[in-house]
Amino acid sequence: MVEVRNLKKQFGSLVAVEDVSLSVKAGEVFAIIGASGSGKSTILKCINFLEPPTAGEIWVDGRRVGVVQTGGRLRPARASELRLSRAEIGMVFQNFNLFPHFTALQNVIEAPMAVRGLSRRDAVDLAKELLDRVGLGDKFDEHPRRLSGGQQQRVAIARALAMRPKVMLMDEVTSALDPELVEEVLGVMKTLARDGMTMLVVTHEMAFARDVANSVVFVDGGRVVEQGPPSELLRAPQEARTKAFLQRILRTDA
């Protein structure tokens, strides 16, 4: 479903991501772990071209993102083409980034109406169904500031789902939450995983990675250090850097 080939991203002279290749199958939950500043969030942002990659290829559902082939030649995608690619890729941010002047419902219906051309009635039906699904059936008309962080993040998930994305990118979606609110968001993500949503999840929640992910990569210094099923990578890491990282995380978790 998602193929990342030899991805490189440079900010000025700083190389944030170097030679990263990933392959995510449909229905898979793919966890990316690593210290802050290791480049794991940058990888996600390159997948939907929020940060255009310096080099490498991104494929989602068999189509190249950000590059269009016309008559045997490759050219950068136009803004309108990029928009359509992005509409297929849902993204949820660490800081929610809800639109503060919209209600929960307005947050969810905006993009389906603007991009998918849904009528307001259809968009509202869809949004109510999705908000129900993330457990916010009674919060349609609340503005984000009246919602807890966990509730805001669930609205953000519903907003991304409303585009009927083929894959969801989750960028440290529980990092900005108070500890007691983390579980309600992870719960929604687990439900999504059970329903077969393909997800790339950048996370510090090792328990979530262990229980839900099909595959885990450890990223350090912008490179993939180690990759494997969680049962192997988290329990019996091969690389010294992975071991060191996991030890640090487990100590602070306990």
Place this chain on the structure above:
Amino acid sequence: MNLDFGIIAVVWPALLQGSLVTIQLTLAVLVCATPLAVLVALGRDSRLPAVRLPLAVMSAILRGIPPLLVLFIVFFGLPPAGLALDPFPSAVLAMTCYMAFYFGEVFRGGLQSVPPDQWRAADALGLKRSRTVVRIILPQTLPAVLPPYISHATEVLKGTALATAVAVPELTSAARQVFVVTFRPFEVLMVAAVIYAVLDGILLALQHAGERWAARTGTSTRY
């Protein structure tokens, strides 16, 4: 349309003379308005209503009417009161009054950026009020005050063009004298514009230097 920038060879002495007057006027206003502005800043937050209220009223008036009108108030209003000033000092006086309140707001913001405990600490040590202000408080306002101070200084520089209305021979006035005679307003005004831009650029460079200094000092004094 035929432009003739050769005219510059003829008119540059007049424009240079005007530029010097513009610089003098700018400096004179800055020198007079700055200490006055400190007093305005202190007075506007004074505990005494007799000090605070008149200053608040004057601030509201001066900030609500055109600077050109302030200039005319000084220029036309003082002679009948028995105080006839030449154009240059009237321009300095008018702009000083006007800018003292603008700079006053800048300094007020700076004073409010100093933690109130600093006043209390100085009181506790038994320092005199004036010494507290000069030695303890004002130096601490500098990082917050310097960048907006210089950006207001460019307003003074640009504002000196108004003095042309009361026949001060500054740059804008000199340019007008020259193009009225040569019938080459575009070329002459271009030269004047470039001179203003250069003077402005110097102040801007000072501002950047000041901001860098403030950023360094500002972080090192915090804990």
Place this chain on the structure above:
Amino acid sequence: MRIDLLMDYWPAIWNGFLITVLLSFVVLALSTPIAFFLALARQSQFAMLRWPATVYVNVFRALPVLIVLYFAFYALPQFGMSLSAFQAATAGLVIASSAYLAEDIRAGLAAVDPGQRQAATALGIPYWRALRRIYLPQAIPISLPPYITRAIIIVKGTALASLVAVNDLTAEAVRAISITYRPYEFLAVAAALYLLINALLAVLQSLAERRIALKHGRVVAGPATVVQ
């Protein structure tokens, strides 16, 4: 105080006041949309838009407004463009004002959380729609106070038009003084009328701020909470 003299010249002063109001209104009405597009152009990803807008804004903010007015009034005829005094003053003031306003509007747009842009982009919402529906509703409350502050400066700046032969409030006051030699009466009246315009703008500002605060449900300090 010579009230009788004031009465004699009142029609001329009133006329000058109307010209000042008209000039202020026309200048603000024209320079606001120009400033808006300049602000957008300065944020554009296209250098072709970004550079000219940046140069425009920085050049006209570096010059005395009077110099810009002189260009419009004295230099344009050199290029075969003869404008009336009012038109020239309008042109000069619009050119200068739009540069200043553009900077205030840009600051408002820049103050919107960059995460909003990321979210709108990730959802694939087209630029103009995101601008209208998402960025502007958040930028306008931020831009409004500096916008009104700038509008007051622009209103005061219209007095410069008196130096390029527009018979505005300042010009009429100065004319009355030079005929009657009674400076205080006419200076006071002119000052009062300028203060009136700017007081109205200040009231407008607090009304707008209150409306925005109400709409966004923020706690409003002062009497507004009593009204609620």
